[in-house]
Structures are given as structure tokens and as C-alpha cells.
Amino acid sequence: MAATRSAGTSTAEAPAAGTPRGGPGAEPSATGIRGLSPHAVGMVALLLTVSIWAAFALSARALSSSTLLPADAALLRFGVPLVVLAPAIWRRRRRLAAVRPGPAVKIICGAGVPFFLAAMYGGSLTSAAFVGAIVPGMVPLFVSGLMVASGKSAPRGTQAAGLALIVAGVVALVWRYTTSLDGDVLLGTGTLLVASGLWALYTVGLREVDLDPVGSIGLLCLPSFAVIALLSLTGVLPTGLARAEGGDIALFLVVQGLGVGLCAGLLYAFAIRRLGPERSSVVGSLSPVAVVLLAVPLLHETPTLPVVVGVPLITLGVALANRRRSPRTKVSADA
Numbered sequence: 001m002a003a004t005r006s007a008g009t010s011t012a013e014a015p016a017a018g019t020p021r022g023g024p025g026a027e028p029s030a031t032g033i034r035g036l037s038p039h040a041v042g043m044v045a046l047l048l049t050v051s052i053w054a055a056f057a058l059s060a061r062a063l064s065s066s067t068l069l070p071a072d073a074a075l076l077r078f079g080v081p082l083v084v085l086a087p088a089i090w091r092r093r094r095r096l097a098a099v100r101p102g103p104a105v106k107i108i109c110g111a112g113v114p115f116f117l118a119a120m121y122g123g124s125l126t127s128a129a130f131v132g133a134i135v136p137g138m139v140p141l142f143v144s145g146l147m148v149a150s151g152k153s154a155p156r157g158t159q160a161a162g163l164a165l166i167v168a169g170v171v172a173l174v175w176r177y178t179t180s181l182d183g184d185v186l187l188g189t190g191t192l193l194v195a196s197g198l199w200a201l202y203t204v205g206l207r208e209v210d211l212d213p214v215g216s217i218g219l220l221c222l223p224s225f226a227v228i229a230l231l232s233l234t235g236v237l238p239t240g241l242a243r244a245e246g247g248d249i250a251l252f253l254v255v256q257g258l259g260v261g262l263c264a265g266l267l268y269a270f271a272i273r274r275l276g277p278e279r280s281s282v283v284g285s286l287s288p289v290a291v292v293l294l295a296v297p298l299l300h301e302t303p304t305l306p307v308v309v310g311v312p313l314i315t316l317g318v319a320l321a322n323r324r325r326s327p328r329t330k331v332s333a334d335a
Helices: 038-065 070-091 093-097 101-111 113-125 128-149 157-179 183-207 213-233 246-275 279-285 287-299 305-321
Strands: none
Touching: 038 070, 038 113, 038 128, 038 246, 038 287, 070 093, 070 113, 070 213, 070 246, 093 213, 101 113, 101 183, 101 213, 113 128, 113 183, 113 213, 128 157, 128 183, 128 287, 128 305, 157 183, 157 305, 183 246, 213 246, 287 305
């Protein structure tokens, strides 16, 4: 759920021409929060987001033991933001219609139904620690690959070392399951890697669109809700929302709908604009640890030796991969 910075890639890019600066839902100006620099405001948004993403990882694991089905959780995830932001999204309808197909596909696939179902299914086969470590932890590697493919320079020095540590951490997580040929865990790990790669697309796609955070949520949730509703109505994906327990519905409505769908979407899109997609991935170095710690009291998951070894490696790797570049590069006050 985060991105990485490839060597030589500037994060001080100006926003896309015509990015709205005023009106409801627009990003605060550089002086909007007195006493805080644009960089500090972006970091605050990231720190708030990390707790929500930790809750996402926990809910991905908890879904398998709830009365809700994946389609039910997806309906809440994409439907609640649409209801809350309907008037604001309607005012942005012309900007949404003007988004180029390429970035739109990155956003819709990267954080929409494919990502959601992959993360939920992977979580059901593994553990909250796997979701919290692999999904955000591997994104730096995937984003670096995307940037190299687009002509940017390859990671070097500490960045390359950080990416190597991330890979080592993932290997440490799954090694015992490869030797014992645990098919469920290996399938779940592979599915989580797919989810991580999709989120990398979303992270890069957000930077390529001429939308504010509210518009970005609309671009993601409108088609995603339509797709999941169609799959549910046609029976392709079963739904049990009408028979689900009220407590489960309330939990996923708050965590997935309001938390992940609304608050994290606004905060992450805002942080991307302030810091750039690569530097925003600093949050990835925090969320795996938060998930492991929270899973103990909330899901009664005891950290195994692979988790104790793998999660710190991934955390350190993300931190190194996102080490600040030379002082000559500054974040623009308008970024």
C-alpha cells in the first residue's frame, strides 16, 4: 500500500496542470495548517493512514471468520464512500470523464475489485502478519520496476540494499512453508504478491491524474462498486449481506467503508500529492510492525519465528529503499 523511490527519480514534480486548488474537497494549501510545512502535513497524513492500513490487514484476516463474504465487504468498501461523497463526486463529473484511459485503468485495477479480492483471499489463507508485511512491503520493489520500465534509473546503493532486504524478508516469511509444501500458505502468499503489484499501479496512477483526493476516490469507487454489484447480482460472487450479523456489518462498514474507503483514500491521495508516490511509501515501513503487534490481542495470532525474522527485514528494507535523496531535491510547496 505504498510505493518506493527509484534512484534518480525526482519527487518534486509539480502536480498535473489544472489540479483543483480550491472548493470543497480540494487539497489544503501549503499554508493551510499553520506552523507546518507541506512535507510535515504530508507526513501527518501518512501517519494517520498507517493505522487505517493496519486495520485493513487485520480485517482481511478477520473476514474468513465473520458472517460476511468477500463480495459483502467489497460492497461496503466501495459503496460507503460513494454515499458520503456523492454530491462532491457529482461536481467533479467533468474531470472524471476527462481522465485518460491508462491512468484510470491503473487506479481502478490497482485499488479496485481485483486488488480487494486478492488481498481478502490471500489473507484468508495466511495471517494478518503476512497481509500487513507482504502487501505494503513489496510495493517498493514493484514501483521501482515500473519506474525503471518507464525509463528512470535503476535503484543503487542503499536503495538497492533496501529492496534486497525486502525480498529477503518475504523469503524468510515463506521459507518454512516451501520446505513443508503448505499449498494454502504458498497460494495465499502468491495472491498477496499480486495484490501488492496492483497497489503499485494504483500508487503510480494517482500521480498521473488531474484529480484531487475526492475525485480520485470517485474514479476508484464508481466503477468498482458497479463491477462488484453486477458480480453479486448475477451470482458470480455470492453475497450474504442480508443474513450477516449486525456487529460484523458495523465493523466492516467502519474499517473498510469509512476507514479504508474514505479516510485512507483521502489521506493517501493527499500525501501522494504532497510527497510524491515514492516518498509516500515510508508508511510501508511502519504498517507491518503495527499489524503484527495488533494481531496478538485482536486476532490472538502468536508471531512465529518466520514473522519475527521476516517482518523486521521488510521494515528495514522499506526504510532504506525510501532513504531521503540529496539535499538539492526539495518538495515543492505546491506538490
